[in-house]
Amino acid sequence: MSKKLYDVLGVSEDASHKDIRSAYRKLAKKLHPDLNPGNKNAEEEFKEVSSAFAILGDEEKRKLYDVGKIDEAGAEAPQHQYYRQYADTDAHHHYNSTAGFDDLGDLGDLFSEAFARRGGTQYRPGGSSMPFPGADVRYHMTISFLEAVTGTKKRVTMPDGGTLDVSIPAGIKDGQTLRLNGKGEPGSHGAPPGDAHVSIEVQPHKLFERDGDNIVIKLPIGLHEAVLGRKVEVPTISGSVSMTVPKGASSGQVLRLRGLGIKTNKSKGDQLVHLKIIMPDTIDDDLNTFMSSWAETHDYNPRNRREFKP
Amino acid sequence: MLTEKDVLLRVSGVTRMRLQTWVERGWLSPAQTDTGHAFSDLDIARCALIRQMRDDLEFDDETVPVLLALLDQVYGLRRELRAVLRAVEAQPDDISSQILEVLKSGRDEIENGD
Numbered sequence: 001m002s003k004k005l006y007d008v009l010g011v012s013e014d015a016s017h018k019d020i021r022s023a024y025r026k027l028a029k030k031l032h033p034d035l036n037p038g039n040k041n042a043e044e045e046f047k048e049v050s051s052a053f054a055i056l057g058d059e060e061k062r063k064l065y066d067v068g069k070i071d072e073a074g075a076e077a078p079q080h081q082y083y084r085q086y087a088d089t090d091a092h093h094h095y096n097s098t099a100g101f102d103d104l105g106d107l108g109d110l111f112s113e114a115f116a117r118r119g120g121t122q123y124r125p126g127g128s129s130m131p132f133p134g135a136d137v138r139y140h141m142t143i144s145f146l147e148a149v150t151g152t153k154k155r156v157t158m159p160d161g162g163t164l165d166v167s168i169p170a171g172i173k174d175g176q177t178l179r180l181n182g183k184g185e186p187g188s189h190g191a192p193p194g195d196a197h198v199s200i201e202v203q204p205h206k207l208f209e210r211d212g213d214n215i216v217i218k219l220p221i222g223l224h225e226a227v228l229g230r231k232v233e234v235p236t237i238s239g240s241v242s243m244t245v246p247k248g249a250s251s252g253q254v255l256r257l258r259g260l261g262i263k264t265n266k267s268k269g270d271q272l273v274h275l276k277i278i279m280p281d282t283i284d285d286d287l288n289t290f291m292s293s294w295a296e297t298h299d300y301n302p303r304n305r306r307e308f309k310p
Numbered sequence: 311m312l313t314e315k316d317v318l319l320r321v322s323g324v325t326r327m328r329l330q331t332w333v334e335r336g337w338l339s340p341a342q343t344d345t346g347h348a349f350s351d352l353d354i355a356r357c358a359l360i361r362q363m364r365d366d367l368e369f370d371d372e373t374v375p376v377l378l379a380l381l382d383q384v385y386g387l388r389r390e391l392r393a394v395l396r397a398v399e400a401q402p403d404d405i406s407s408q409i410l411e412v413l414k415s416g417r418d419e420i421e422n423g424d
Contacts, residue, residue, distance in 0.1 A: 177336030
């Protein structure tokens with residue numbers, strides 16, 4: 001993209017401030033209307049050069065002009081054209097959706113010819129031998145929580161009966177889209193094929209939840225296990241592991257199992273175990289008796305603690 | 311094709327984290343290269359649109375993808391419609407006018423409640 005103002009002053013885009021000033025002075029001397037009484041266009045040409053210098057000669061403005069934030073007139077350029085300028089074209093692009101009329105192929109032969117998935121319009125001005133890139137295709141895939149965590153290979157059946165092997169990376173998140181270059185519709189006359197976009201939906205798991213790269217699980221423990229401590233079996237995404245519930249554990253306490261979370265190229269998460277004390281199904285006489293006498297000499301009130309006070 | 315850095319320079323109000331989130335969610339699909347993402351002018355315009363939707367128009371995270379999907383369908387439909395109309399226009403006069411007649415009378419019927 002050539003920057004017009006630099007052409008007006010006859011300097012290169014990486015010219016120094018000094019060079020720009022010197023170029024301007026030379027041109028100004030040459031073009032000044034009063035020094036060129038016979039030149040009708042002198043005023044206009046001089047104005048052009050002065051306006052260019054007003055921007056390029058000012059270090060701040062020159063910076064803005066170079067990144068496109070202001071235009072030749074010094075006005076704030078819109079930072080982009082509206083999206084429709086790019087999207088509303090006959091040219092193929094990768095956000096083109098055929099979802100609005102995919103089903104029209106069901107209405108009959110003529111429709112299925114015209115609207116079935118294909119690589120671009122069939123009528124093109126300029127002749128049908130123009131190479132035309134293939135259309136993108138969109139797929140949606142649902143995988144289980146564990147498949148998302150460990151990664152997996154899945155096979156998609158395409159409308160034309162062919163299959164597409166999709167490698168799903170470990171640690172993929174619900175809603176992420178995989179883009180497979182060149183796996184879309186074939187192009188015509190040697191043009192490249194379009195891409196396949198596979199959006200991934202991850203089903204929730206009965207026990208495990210995801211929090212970033214960590215796995216979260218709620219672990220029920222018995223009253224006696226909380227009081228006395230105990231070694232218990234805990235499910236993880238890589239199988240069952242042994243974990244020690246510490247003596248005196250409380251509900252809400254979180255124990256961290258390092259490295260048992262989601263493994264990606266960059267990091268290894270942990271499994272966070274949230275303890276939840278579950279009372280026995282019935283409070284029998286033994287427990288009742290014991291607790292009553294114990295409470296007489298050991299009453300404590302956790303609501304008296306600072307963290308609970310408003 | 312422009313890099314992530316270029317996009318952040320050109321579209322004000324978009325941070326690196328937002329951009330990555332939008333790409334993760336599939337709202338933007340830049341091409342993949344060995345050195346990272348490559349953004350076309352189309353991608354950048356779409357990025358600016360998304361920013362406007364979130365910040366200026368205050369559409370939330372659930373709504374934006376629905377709007378984008380609908381927009382994509384509309385542009386896709388417009389493209390097909392233009393293609394069909396060009397195909398009709400390319401026909402010899404008697405055929406194209408026949409087609410237009412059918413279109414018109416169909417519309418009349420609907421409007422007259424037939």
